[in-house]
Amino acid sequence: MTPDQQPSHTSPSQAEEQSALAAAAKRTRRSFLITGALGLAGLAGWRWLDTRPTVDGIPAPLRKVLDFNAGLSNSYYKNTRLAPEFTRSRARQIRVNGKVGLRGEFDPAAWQLNVQGYAPAGSAPRTQIFTIEQIKALPRTEMTVEFKCIEGWSTIVTWAGVRLSDFLARYPLATRSGQAIADVNQPPADAAPYVGLVTPDEQYYVGLELESALHPQTLLCYEMNGQPLTPEHGAPLRLVSALKYGVKQIKRIGTMSFTDVRPADYWAKLGYDWHAGH
Amino acid sequence: MKVVVEKHPLAIRWFHWVNFPVLALMIWSGLWIYWANDVYRLGWGSTTLLKFFPNSFYQAFALDHKLAKGMSWHFVLMWVFFLNGLLYVLYTILSGEWRYLLPNRHSFKEAIQVTLHDLGLRKEHPPVRKFNGAQQIAYTSVVLMGLGSVLTGLAIYKPVQFGWLTQLLGGYELARLLHFALTIGYVLFFVVHIAQVVRAGWNNFRAMVAGFEIEEVDPRTHEVKAGPTALPAADASLSPTGPQA
Numbered sequence: 001m002t003p004d005q006q007p008s009h010t011s012p013s014q015a016e017e018q019s020a021l022a023a024a025a026k027r028t029r030r031s032f033l034i035t036g037a038l039g040l041a042g043l044a045g046w047r048w049l050d051t052r053p054t055v056d057g058i059p060a061p062l063r064k065v066l067d068f069n070a071g072l073s074n075s076y077y078k079n080t081r082l083a084p085e086f087t088r089s090r091a092r093q094i095r096v097n098g099k100v101g102l103r104g105e106f107d108p109a110a111w112q113l114n115v116q117g118y119a120p121a122g123s124a125p126r127t128q129i130f131t132i133e134q135i136k137a138l139p140r141t142e143m144t145v146e147f148k149c150i151e152g153w154s155t156i157v158t159w160a161g162v163r164l165s166d167f168l169a170r171y172p173l174a175t176r177s178g179q180a181i182a183d184v185n186q187p188p189a190d191a192a193p194y195v196g197l198v199t200p201d202e203q204y205y206v207g208l209e210l211e212s213a214l215h216p217q218t219l220l221c222y223e224m225n226g227q228p229l230t231p232e233h234g235a236p237l238r239l240v241s242a243l244k245y246g247v248k249q250i251k252r253i254g255t256m257s258f259t260d261v262r263p264a265d266y267w268a269k270l271g272y273d274w275h276a277g278h
Numbered sequence: 279m280k281v282v283v284e285k286h287p288l289a290i291r292w293f294h295w296v297n298f299p300v301l302a303l304m305i306w307s308g309l310w311i312y313w314a315n316d317v318y319r320l321g322w323g324s325t326t327l328l329k330f331f332p333n334s335f336y337q338a339f340a341l342d343h344k345l346a347k348g349m350s351w352h353f354v355l356m357w358v359f360f361l362n363g364l365l366y367v368l369y370t371i372l373s374g375e376w377r378y379l380l381p382n383r384h385s386f387k388e389a390i391q392v393t394l395h396d397l398g399l400r401k402e403h404p405p406v407r408k409f410n411g412a413q414q415i416a417y418t419s420v421v422l423m424g425l426g427s428v429l430t431g432l433a434i435y436k437p438v439q440f441g442w443l444t445q446l447l448g449g450y451e452l453a454r455l456l457h458f459a460l461t462i463g464y465v466l467f468f469v470v471h472i473a474q475v476v477r478a479g480w481n482n483f484r485a486m487v488a489g490f491e492i493e494e495v496d497p498r499t500h501e502v503k504a505g506p507t508a509l510p511a512a513d514a515s516l517s518p519t520g521p522q523a
Contacts, residue, residue, distance in 0.1 A: 031488035152315030271346030
């Protein structure tokens with residue numbers, strides 16, 4: 001407003017201003033109402049998602065997205081990609097973080113590995129029993145890799161044992177026909193898609209896809225940092241995989257089976273990622 | 279006289295208000311994850327200035343024992359955070375909004391002037407534009423931080439399959455630390471951002487909701503006398519004053 005305007009009259013520019021401000025006020029109300037409504041809708045959507053029936057501990061819609069993520073990352077997965085290895089001097093003592101499956105009475109001297117080979121549906125599994133000597137007689141692989149816990153910590157450890165792929169090359173229990181897996185990057189069509197591992201007391205159990213079981217950094221392990229495995233770290237035989245979080249690296253393996261169906265997994269049932277790594 | 283001056287396009291406002299709750303939930307679910315191995319601190323040797331985080335903090339917000347839940351939300355919402363950020367960047371490129379947002383050779387000097395002014399150490403008000411130099415640097419940095427969060431996140435999510443990325447970022451442990459540090463960065467950004475929005479006032483805040491500001495213009499020429507003009511900072515012809523966020 002300019003000082004020379006008549007107080008009782010509205011100038012054209014004043015009228016223009018009035019209508020512009022009125023329109024702006026309307027637009028402001030509308031925008032805030034829409035924003036508020038969208039905010040409430042978002043909140044309701046979040047509450048809805050969080051209260052859906054769960055699948056393995058996770059609301060079903062979230063589980064769908066996680067399965068999509070798994071499918072996507074599995075399509076990028078290659079067994080030729082290796083975790084970095086370190087010099088042995090960088091290896092450290094690793095904390096004992098899980099005791100499930102290790103609590104009961106256990107006689108290491110009487111221990112045997114029970115392997116249930118992949119069998120045609122309906123037929124009895126081809127069971128084969130191994131002693132620790134038979135496993136130690138297989139080619140020994142040593143690796144110094146970062147052990148990663150799903151909690152977020154990591155420790156460099158030197159592990160030694162037999163590659164699961166070397167074990168299966170010698171004992172072809174992962175295929176229906178009993179043929180050996182010649183190329184770990186292209187398993188034959190009759191190979192089992194999954195491997196299940198269970199402690200002797202059946203209290204702890206994990207499942208792996210065949211691909212990661214065949215990865216060159218997946219071992220049936222009997223040595224840690226140059227020493228035989230101690231009971232609390234899984235003696236006489238545990239799984240070690242540079243691909244997977246510690247939750248998958250089961251201690252004190254009792255049974256290993258090759259299956260059609262995804263094996264039960266202790267932590268996956270409680271809402272953790274079934275793949276848990278890569 | 280007062281006129282309506284368009285400030286933020288609808289798309290920008292959508293990106294902004296989608297990002298706000300999604301980033302908040304990313305940080306929240308990130309805290310559920312971080313709790314399981316909360317090792318970071320500010321300090322040296324045995325001296326700790328600030329532990330991330332004190333137990334009272336977890337207890338106050340019930341952040342403990344939610345690792346699995348945190349991972350599930352984090353790996354779902356990461357898509358929204360990533361896609362919203364990607365669309366925002368594409369939009370700014372295609373619409374030409376990047377001209378207002380990207381810092382240029384004037385921005386750094388101006389950012390210092392703005393900071394000194396806002397701290398009360400400099401009387402003269404820096405030029406008022408849609409985004410001043412400090413804003414250009416802040417809003418561009420936060421987009422780069424977003425990219426950093428996606429990359430460091432990917433590096434710790436699939437550290438073997440994205441091993442090249444993990445190694446590029448200095449390894450698994452460093453990538454996790456960077457991922458955390460970026461999160462602290464967002465929180466600091468948020469604190470300053472809110473303070474500046476409060477300082478700048480209603481007109482500025484409304485623009486991020488309704489899109490416009492109401493400005494004083496010369497009734498004859500309709501030339502804007504105060505408030506943000508639509509000048510990109512590159513045309514740093516210096517103009518009137520007024521606080522901004």
